[in-house]
Amino acid sequence: MLTRREALFGTMTGAATAALLTAVAATPANAAQPPLADVGKLPRERVTLVSPPFVHAHEQVAKGGPKIVEFQLTVKEQPMVIDEDGTVMQAMTYNGSIPAPMMVVHEGDYVELTLINPETNEMPHNIDCHAATGALGGAALTEVNPGEQATLRFKATRAGTFVYHCAPAGMIPWHVVAGMSGTIMVLPRDGLKDENGKPLRYDRIFYIGENEFYIPRDENGKYKSYASLGESYDDTLKVMRGLIPTHVVFNGKVGALTGDNALKANVGETVLFVHAQANRDTRPHLIGGHGDHVWELGKFNDPPAKNLETWFIRGGSAGAALYTFRQPGVYAYVNHNLIEAAELGATAHIMVEGEWDNDLMAQVSAPAPIASL
């Protein structure tokens, strides 16, 4: 069992901390950056984050010049139900959701992120933003103990979808697989473009955060529950080391995006699917649809791949796929390791309304007894 005291102090001595400090010291100043005073004069915008699978309101094409965009994330350590059988995981989250909320800015904007770790928590936390440059993605400048907060500013220099996650010394994978990962989307200032540089737009975003969980079982094979985060640590780590997850889910829970919570769209609408996995490779696929334009690596200044059936998201990255729905129906959006989709939970449903296109597909003859020749 890991106690709060050990979590706070035990890991702060030793090589890991030294490595962190070295990394901070070694981060060079960027000569091209405007003086701090000038950055301070930029217009500011404060954004209130919304829970996944949705994304806060934003412009697809930037209006005006760079600005400072303020976000706030509050760490919430809390038990969360992760499947329909009521299995409870001692989770760690940013803002209470798995995945953490998506933050959207434009290339050249400054992200100003305040991380709050309330006194009621057990663990130290921080944030490593893959979109940021230096200080372990900001992790070395944001390590906050319970009762502390810190604010980091970084310049969004590269357009694309990027994972962010917690990375406290000695406990990184545990914090990540317990739920602490999210996505920052840095849009090109002039918006998304196809392979010929023509503008692309979306009518809505579905932000699919995929997580895999490692829940210990008791001697009868039933999932165990724990009274606290610290008590879950030892057993969970053993399961994690086996590398075989017990759950692979979208939006934090088996069935989180099905049934009453199924996503909705209409024929003719263009949806940007942003798919993030902070720890493990995955392969999204829209059953009965395609990826019209896909930034598999998530980086918007690369020309998008076209007409994909399945796209590959490397563990520790986020990718984006643009699709215009052409047929109505109930679509399944899955991790096309179908065992993970059907048995472990990685399935979302999209209810799409609209007119059927008989040219694209028609049932020539309905199922009936085999005709005799």
Add this chain to the structure above:
Amino acid sequence: MRLMIPTMIGAAAAATALMALGTGPRATPQQPVSPVAMVAVQPGSFDFRLPGEYLKANWPVDAPKRKVTFDRGFVMMKYQVSLADYGACVADGACEAHEGASRSADAPVTGVNYRDATAYAAWLSRKTGESWRLPTDKEWAFAAAERLRDDALGLPQDTANPATRWLARYAAESGTEARDAEPKPRGHFGENSKGLADIAGNVWDWTTTCYQRATVDAEGKVEHSTENCGVRVLGGRHRSYMSTFIRDGKSGGCAAGLAPDNLGIRLVREPPTLLSRVTRLWATVAGA
């Protein structure tokens, strides 16, 4: 016939005495059978929506309804077979282990497939000397009474857009309540008007009825049908169809549909027949 009546009464009395002792003629002694609470479903009739899929002029339509009458009624388990009940069958070596998430012995057994359910019925019949079986879909629907959800969509036949029915089916089966698939202690979902507990709760009941696909003519008369007994009907919050070897409804569902939360067992007890009474009496005499 008149001559036989005293014999029948005698046999029935012997059978009753045996039941009171809790030992059937072929019972294996290892595991005692707990008394089973039963509900007598009274005779009656109702409009029954046929199970399966129906096509009219090559397009899916709601299944036709038929008036169904039970002249004699039937006797059904008040509660679903519990984890403890099923465990006794497993301990006797007559049932395979379940795969469900039930936590308390009192909760219904879940994670059982059709073959497990029929194995349990056969075991219980052996233990008690009575005749236990799964209900038919028709019996289940009649017993469910006001908890039966009509699975008709009531849509005008749309020959231009097959997705209309898919979307309507999905929306109908989603319901509006937050889904909680965790099996609950017996009685959690209350009783229906016929006194059956937990019927159409979050554990579906296997029935013996096979899946069928049928074509109907303009008047709704069945022209031909194809039966697939590798897939059986399950009674529950919405009627479901599962392959006989599936134990977890969520795995057995299709990619874009809504599957049952859990699969369980609720049996019907056949009234003793003359033959069964004589057989039991004979076994008793022979064994004595």
